[in-house]
Amino acid sequence: MAHKETDVLIIGGGVTGTALARELSRYEVSVMLMEKEVDLAFGTSKANSGIVHSGIHDRPGTLKARLCVEGNRMYPQMAQELDFLYQNNGAVVVARQEDEIPALKRLMEQGQQNGVTGVRLIGRGELLALEPHLAPDLAAALVMPSGGIVIPFDLVYALAENAAANGVEIVLGTQVTDIQEEDGAFTVQATHIAGRTPRAAQAAQTIQAAQTAQTTVLPVETVRARYIVNAAGLHAGTVASMIGDDSISIHPRKGEEYLLDRRLAGFVRHTVFPLPTPVSKGILIIPTVEGNIMLGPTACATDSFDDYGTTAVGWREVFDYVRQLAPELKASDLITAFAGLRAASNHEDFIIGPSAVSQRFIHAAGMESPGLTAAPAAARLVCEHLQEAGLDLKPKKVFDPIRRVIRIRDLSASEQAQLMQQDAAYSKIVCRCEYVSEGEIRDAIRRGATTLDGVKLRTRSGMGRCQGGFCTPKIIGILSRELGLPPEKITKRGPGSPLLAGRLR
Amino acid sequence: MHEVNVDLLIVGAGPAGLAAAIAAAEAGAGEIVLVDRLAELGGILQQCIHNGFGLRFFKEELTGPEYAQRFMDKLADFPQIRIKAETMVIEIAPDQRVTRVTTVNARDGLVIYNAAAIILAMGCRERPRGAINTPGTRPAGIYTAGSAQRLMNVEGFLPGRRAVILGSGDIGLIMARRLTLEGIKVEAVVELMPYSSGLTRNIVQCLDDFGIPLYVGHTVTEIVGRDRVEGVVVAPVDSTRVPDQKRAFRIDCDTLVLSVGLIPENELSLQASVLLDQATGGPVVDSDYQTSVPGIFACGNVVHVHDLVDDVSEESIVAGRSAAAFVNSRRDERDLCDRRDRRDLCDRRDASSALSFSEHRPDAFIETKAGRNIRSIVPQKLRRDRPTVLYIRVANPEQDVVISAGGLRRKLRQVTPGETVRLTVAPEHCSEELQLTVTVEKSEA
Secondary structure, eight states: OOEEHHHHHHEEHHHHHHHHHHHHHHSSSEEEOOSSSSSOOGGGGGGGGOOOSSSSSSSSTTTHHHHHHHHHHHHHHHHHHHHOOOEEEEEEEEEESSSGGHHHHHHHHHHHHHHHHHHHEHHHHHHHHHTSSSSSTTTTEEETTTOOOOOOOHHHHHHHHHHHHHEEEEEEEEEEEEEETTTTTEEEEEEEETTTTOOOOGGGGGOOOOOOOOOOSSOOOOEEEEEEEEGGGHHHHHHTTTOOOOOBBBEEEEEEEEEEEGGTSOOOSSSEEOOOOOOSOOOEEEEEETTTTEEEEEOOEEOOOOOOOOOHHHHHHHHHHHHHHOTTTOOGGGGEEEEEEEOOBBBSSOOEOOOSOTTTEEEEEOOOOOOHHHHHHHHHHHHHHHHHHOOOBOOOOOOOOOOOOOGGGGGGGHHHHHHHOGGGGGGGGEEETEEHHHHHHHHHHHOOOHHHHHHHHHOTOOOOOOOOOTTTTHHHHHHHHHOOGGGGOOSSSTOOOOOEEEEEE | OEEEEEEEEOOOHHHHHHHHHHHHHHTOOSEEEEEOSSSSGGGGOOOGSSEEEEEETTTSSSSSHHHHHHHHHHHHOOOOOOOOOOOOEEEEESSSSSSSEEEEETTTTEEEEEEEEEEOOOEEEEOHHHHTTTBBBBOBBBBEHHHHHHHHHHOOOOOSSSSEEESSSSSHHHHHHHHHHHOOOOEEEEESSOOOSSSSIIIIIIIIGOOEEEEEEEEEEEEEEESSSSSEEEEOTTOOOOOOOOOOEEEOOOOEEEOOEEOOOOOOHHHHTTTTTTTSSOOOTTTTTTTSSSTEEEOGGOOOOOOOOHHHHHHHHHHHHHHHHHHHHHHHHHHHHHSSSHHHHHHSSTTOOOOOOTTTTTGGGGEEEEEEEHHHEEESSEEESSSEEEEEESSSSSEEEEEEETEEEEEEEEOTTOOOEEEEGGGGGGOOOOOOOEEEOOOOO
């Protein structure tokens, strides 16, 4: 039975938890991040739209509005430090009819109140000059120059790796089951998920061979934590209730997204929003950093916490809608679809602050849109709450804000040639569609990927137009070699998802 | 990074690339580089361990690896063919007089080949689940037929225990038998169309002989299972292919094998500005299998998806010979250019090449045109001076028909989209000036 102590335990390894882990890693405190899935970003963050919102959509005075605008401003520097893909592509909200223009104006005023700069109203002509593939009969649009895009899981891994490099311990595949508060600290019971191989994500510079032991029993881990941050996303209500705080209930809202071929790179430059609806920002046309076009999301309340199915109804809703904004979009360019669950709560705003039950238990919950944009600002706010609760945050003497990763497709031909000469693994191309080398896949595994999806989300291998048809057997082989596991033990995303059923007789 | 000059570079060493390389070498193409992304030559044939290959080309029945081996053995006779295995082509860029091909492998790193001619022989890829937009979850256990076949026949693993196969083309049918023989229970083969597009012999030998049910006019409307496939929902479709959810039923399984179509792999062709045919998804080619870009040839499944490898070999030999002729004509030109007195010739780029259809001699070719019930015709442009073998795919199944290409007529008991019709047309069949129309008509008798 393991017994560990930490100043701060962060529960949840999505963008909220990892952004906080990175922020806290600046200070002289011990931090542990615990995630129940076998990898980070495997919950709500995985299916996020990846939009760095400007902040015009949220009601003035709310945390959503404030943290969105603050977070938005933090992205350019963060991207530079952490080497995740970020593009300040700008966004537009389009009005389809003249009678929608007053609503655009109200949105613009709201944005100004929130401190969003540079927003302006443009007419049809200017809109079409900016975005020639949009429908010619759109009436007008708001332009938000501060809008941006990222790849949500790419962001999460960047944050986590930098946090780990600065001393944060990341524990995967481990679910918190019980929390007791006594003598100014929490005793947390956590269970390793059956068959999972939990191990801390290794920082890039402390590369070492992966732990290979398969857990067959369920070891219980006890952690003594002085402070806890509840960043458990969909399960924030469950975690809160462990200390007797029943103030949070999460009501998952499903969103389906549809991804189109990279052939369409440049089809739109800005992220294209319709006018918002009462429950969501509407169905969007999103250019991704990697050149795909993403359509969605839907917004549909669900009772289930693991309802990740896409539906024929969802597709029709998305496609019929976006075709009104951009009639040239074709269903034949579809390469994949996925669904995610937003951690919408019983509160209208983000729930960030101490629990009524314990001041040392801080919620970072209900982080629905614009949660990703707000995450780095929310992390700072949580730090303030931790300080108020008595945690001394003294800056570290040595904090390295820089994290780097090798992506051969972003290198020039001569840089590639040089790299390949140093390490031939970068010249073995495993994924042709996205141009990913064996070296990058090996690096991803050494940085913490233990599953096919973990490799895919870190490297993009299998995300292209053939959707893993060519590279899947190769990646299974590399995972097997690097993790020292037989191929039959390699999973798509953890226990219960084996890729193979056994060997041929 | 270094640059190498070669006469001919072939992208892909599957059945098309192998046949083309040998034919080009026999025709004196000079120095040839044959590139493949896998370690083993032979392409997809290496994982097709069933028999049925070579009945026409070799007049005997071979397995896929045996068929490939015939060509690989012959390669050894030609030291001028350099093989670059485990090498990925990452870019093709036509330049003034050569085509620049950027390759990468672990031995040489990045290498640029300046080739007088190239042959595109990249084959095809499988349509994934996303392309058919099947609703449901995204668990482990969803494989394209080719991936499942590779996992079994090359890597030696079972992809699952209980499978449903979507798609009843030849690959789906062969996989139904292969899975069954390895002890995997194949619960059903589901086919969207009202008929199987596979060869009749495969329906009998792969399904009927094993009692595997075939649901034609059905599709998978939902994939169920969070982490691993737990089942699929199957529903009949109406004539517009819309599923009837009221008659949907669930089949429990842990694996879904998709055999829902092949797409010629033309990303590199598009980079090289090669014109593609919407009907085939492959390059528009002439009787010599030259594409719209002079000096770039194409053959095999990159041009159009074939039913039989025998046809691939046959057309690839034509492509190889033509590429050799192109290389040699370029060499002759170059030799002429080296003579000071004939410098005038050199300024007339491509003038001496009789082989480029694109800009120089449009009148040298007859365009094929798809008439009634024709989906595609390859080649799309025919030489006027010699016969050409046409590969014709019909749009819909039909019984008792006459297929005609210009003046050539042939009676057929039936045509289906699953079986290519092969017709050899000669110049005298072309009744129209610049066009040859191919049609299927109901037979009068």
